[in-house]
């Protein structure tokens with residue numbers, strides 16, 4: 287049998303690989319990661335270059351269609367998205383039914399799932415026009431849905447999209463604006479959010495993307511597959527980590543800011559406490575996105591003149607951890623989520639919205655991966671095997687004699 291660091295055990299013809307640490311489930315041309323070198327590229331382009339020079343909608347086009355768009359292609363794509371930002375009026379009423387304190391990720395996944403009830407003319411995974419239409423609808427409507435999930439939680443009326451504005455700008459307006467009042471989008475906010483979306487746009491076969499592909503492998507439609515991805519992202523070990531980081535930093539701040547004591551707690555594994563926003567399944571050197579987010583956090587806070595003690599706590603935590611044997615020996619470094627919350631908070635997003643913002647950024651990646659999966663003739667129904675370790679055959683005992 288093959289033994290990779292004791293992680294992969296061959297049992298008969300089935301390889302047992304907890305968490306798929308060593309199992310590739312597909313071939314992909316979309317995203318390249320070298321975890322040891324800290325390299326991330328979308329379709330061959332280094333993330334650092336895209337972060338500096340590109341925009342979220344250009345990156346979305348690149349991920350979904352494989353090449354950087356010409357000016358005409360970009361204008362056409364953006365134009366199509368503008369045409370589809372409205373939600374069906376009856377779908378808007380959906381938001382009345384959820385409890386006000388519902389988590390916006392739960393509202394988002396339900397609403398994305400409901401798209402297959404309202405847009406039944408774009409559900410066929412093998413019809414190019416349907417796939418194109420569901421791609422555009424998702425990209426256009428998810429920001430509207432996300433802003434409504436927020437409005438719902440604060441009890442404010444929903445705003446209609448304003449298609450004169452840019453993608454990120456209109457999302458900010460629908461989230462923070464109120465009816466009949468001018469809302470001026472702060473360009474510092476818009477630029478920072480656009481950058482964060484670029485950094486989240488794809489990350490090859492992570493938990494949510496693998497979920498999208500697995501659900502899609504049964505030939506479920508794109509809306510259904512993406513809503514499953516939203517649910518996978520909800521968990522604190524994946525997209526939910528950005529919320530957990532913020533809660534961790536606030537708690538350290540609230541209890542006196544003793545960073546050393548917190549690190550000791552993590553190292554002693556007291557109550558299973560982890561340093562949230564640290565560690566990654568693939569990056570074992572550093573996460574190139576974390577470096578970009580850290581710099582953006584420092585820039586944005588300086589530009590907005592909004593110093594945040596939580597940023598100081600985060601930087602102190604990073605400094606201590608990177609010099610500590612526990613973290614060094616386990617190759618634990620800040621991941622993309624370690625500094626994002628500081629920026630989201632400075633823009634005025636409540637903590638519960640952080641994971642929704644991750645979902646908005648990851649959307650083009652999910653779509654691109656689903657389309658690649660559907661078009662790949664090698665795709666088969668995803669169906670992992672198991673190693674059965676339960677009871678061997680035994681006779682049934684009637685209830686009265688148990």
Ligand code: ACO
Pocket residue numbers: 305522523524525527552559560561562563564565566567568616618621622623
């Ligand atoms: N804090 C403290 N210890 C940690 C951490 C952490 N954040 N992450 C891993 N470890 C320790 C584990 O306790 C384990 O130690 P042990 O060998 O003494 O038992 C060792 O490092 C290996 O950890 P695993 O959980 O086996 O590593 P895995 O690759 O499965 O975990 C994960 C990756 C889930 C991201 C993990 O590092 C973690 O829980 N991090 C915190 C949550 C987080 O930030 N998630 C976001 C990930 S990035 C993203 O989704 C965008």
